[in-house]
Amino acid sequence: MRIPILKLHNYLLISIQIDLDDQTAIQFQEDLLNKIHQSGATGVVIDLTSVDIIDSFIAKVLGDVVTMSDLMGAKVVLTGIQPAVAVTLIDLGIHLNEVTTALDLEQGLIKLRQELEE
Amino acid sequence: MAKNLKEILVDNSNGLVHMWLEEVAEKQKEVTNSAISQDLFENTNREFVNIIFGSVEKESLTSDLDSFTERVINLGWPLSYLTDGLQLFKRVAIEFLIEHEELDVPVPKVLRHVDELVNPIINQLVNEYSGSWENTVSLQRVALQELSAPLIPVMDNITVMPLIGTIDTERAKFIMENLLDGVIKHHAEVVLIDITGVPVVDTMVAHHIIQAAEAVRLIGSTCILVGIRPEIAQTIVNLGIDLSKFPTKSSLRKGFTTALEMTNQMIVQTNSEEQTIEELIDSLDRSKQS
Amino acid sequence: MDFRTCVNIQKEWDIVGARQFGRDFSKKLGFGIVDQARIATAISELARNIYLYAGSGKICFDEVENVGSRGICIVAIDTGPGIKDISQVMEDGFSTSGGLGAGLPGVKRLMDEFDITSKTGEGTEIRVVKWVR
Numbered sequence A: 001m002r003i004p005i006l007k008l009h010n011y012l013l014i015s016i017q018i019d020l021d022d023q024t025a026i027q028f029q030e031d032l033l034n035k036i037h038q039s040g041a042t043g044v045v046i047d048l049t050s051v052d053i054i055d056s057f058i059a060k061v062l063g064d065v066v067t068m069s070d071l072m073g074a075k076v077v078l079t080g081i082q083p084a085v086a087v088t089l090i091d092l093g094i095h096l097n098e099v100t101t102a103l104d105l106e107q108g109l110i111k112l113r114q115e116l117e118e
Numbered sequence B: 001m002a003k004n005l006k007e008i009l010v011d012n013s014n015g016l017v018h019m020w021l022e023e024v025a026e027k028q029k030e031v032t033n034s035a036i037s038q039d040l041f042e043n044t045n046r047e048f049v050n051i052i053f054g055s056v057e058k059e060s061l062t063s064d065l066d067s068f069t070e071r072v073i074n075l076g077w078p079l080s081y082l083t084d085g086l087q088l089f090k091r092v093a094i095e096f097l098i099e100h101e102e103l104d105v106p107v108p109k110v111l112r113h114v115d116e117l118v119n120p121i122i123n124q125l126v127n128e129y130s131g132s133w134e135n136t137v138s139l140q141r142v143a144l145q146e147l148s149a150p151l152i153p154v155m156d157n158i159t160v161m162p163l164i165g166t167i168d169t170e171r172a173k174f175i176m177e178n179l180l181d182g183v184i185k186h187h188a189e190v191v192l193i194d195i196t197g198v199p200v201v202d203t204m205v206a207h208h209i210i211q212a213a214e215a216v217r218l219i220g221s222t223c224i225l226v227g228i229r230p231e232i233a234q235t236i237v238n239l240g241i242d243l244s245k246f247p248t249k250s251s252l253r254k255g256f257t258t259a260l261e262m263t264n265q266m267i268v269q270t271n272s273e274e275q276t277i278e279e280l281i282d283s284l285d286r287s288k289q290s
Numbered sequence C: 001m002d003f004r005t006c007v008n009i010q011k012e013w014d015i016v017g018a019r020q021f022g023r024d025f026s027k028k029l030g031f032g033i034v035d036q037a038r039i040a041t042a043i044s045e046l047a048r049n050i051y052l053y054a055g056s057g058k059i060c061f062d063e064v065e066n067v068g069s070r071g072i073c074i075v076a077i078d079t080g081p082g083i084k085d086i087s088q089v090m091e092d093g094f095s096t097s098g099g100l101g102a103g104l105p106g107v108k109r110l111m112d113e114f115d116i117t118s119k120t121g122e123g124t125e126i127r128v129v130k131w132v133r
């Protein structure tokens, strides 16, 4: 299964709509990095509104994606993390400290623009 | 023979009622509650003793007793009114029986028999009462929980959560979940958690607050911790708690100003003269801090 | 113990299957949405550890009852290599696979009760319980 990556001007938009299994997560990591490389995008918004579980593996993949994209010059914002998911991540001891977050896609785009302008 | 004892009691109910009422009136002096009118008290006593007799006579618990108990509970009278009343009844009955001439029953038997007559009534009363207590306690728990973590959407994108009272693990979980749901519901970019009303901030409480703030960050909002009193600042530092990751402010007012800045909003005063004074004070305030 | 349902863990997809089953089961027991997520995540961690470190095993689900409260009991069983130093794997950040090492200590925090027994060369059994609040 592949997660679609949309391009909008300089940004890439991803909305994850499925229960992520490990393989799909890793495939997504690869696809996103390739897409950043091809498109020269400077910002990425990954919307997680429909994701109802993030375990330590998926969290690691997401954290890695953020760091890797950063290395390639694209800033990532994670949006729409559900309260239940956030509470679970905190219990797991995963804080995703380096990751920028926003309430929803719209806020995410605003944050990206602010951070890229600075 | 057991029947005889009971019959004697029932036959002499008038005298017994009289004795009981006198004793109760005596007792009442000790626990006088001025809010209860004399009439109400006397009527209730009369009804009470009749119900006791009813139960003793039928040797079973009547529904009258249930409805009477319920009414007394609703009146808010203490359980001791009922138990004292019944204990008095026991005493009056025992004294009466022992002094009764025609009777040659040994005293221990009298005691036991009266116990057997009255104790079921006491048990039933206590059950009714504790049932209603449990009910009240669980209702209060729900009410307390609702009070426990209110969220106030002050304006677009800014929400305040004032915390009042002691925070334990159970409540901390509730606060966290309520906070996160509220942030989503009100689309709050900034939440101010006001701990002015939290009496003690120990490592446990601080830990819970930090976790809540981190969860808020994960869902894409920002927490500002406000209402940090001097003694709380001291304990936080003495305990080695690291709050440096979150913005903190001493007062809700200062926190609110920060929240406005963060959301690119500001409050414009229509009266310009006052505004300049405000600004002057604020700038003095700020230069003092830095 | 009323009944017991087990989900075998052999393929990677079984991890997703196990946590979906656990979420439905906990929903039926009356857990709130946040606890459902906690339980599903704990299952995911346990199932992935079986898949990664033991190759195969199973996750079993039970409904448990205590004075006045109901709960879910989840047992993860495998006959893999076992864990040599249990206190070490319970430390935050310890991993032999380059993971976050958040799994086991995290599961302990997500659930109310946590028991682990393991013998090198024989396998590992982890039993966790969460009570309906």
Ligand SMILES: Nc1ncnc2c1ncn2[C@@H]1O[C@H](COP(=O)(O)OP(=O)(O)OP(=O)(O)O)[C@@H](O)[C@H]1O
Pocket: A056, A057, C045, C049, C050, C053, C054, C078, C080, C081, C082, C083, C089, C094, C095, C096, C097, C098, C099, C100, C101, C102, C103, C104, C105, C124
């Ligand atoms: N069922 C098991 N059999 C054998 N060893 C195990 C088992 N479960 C865990 N371990 C060992 O315990 C270590 C810690 O496990 P834990 O789940 O906490 O972290 P992780 O799997 O390495 O990383 P993460 O779960 O954060 O992705 C593992 O690296 C592994 O060596």
Ligand SMILES: [Mg+2]
Pocket: C045, C048, C049, C099, C103, C104
């Ligand atoms: Mg693991």
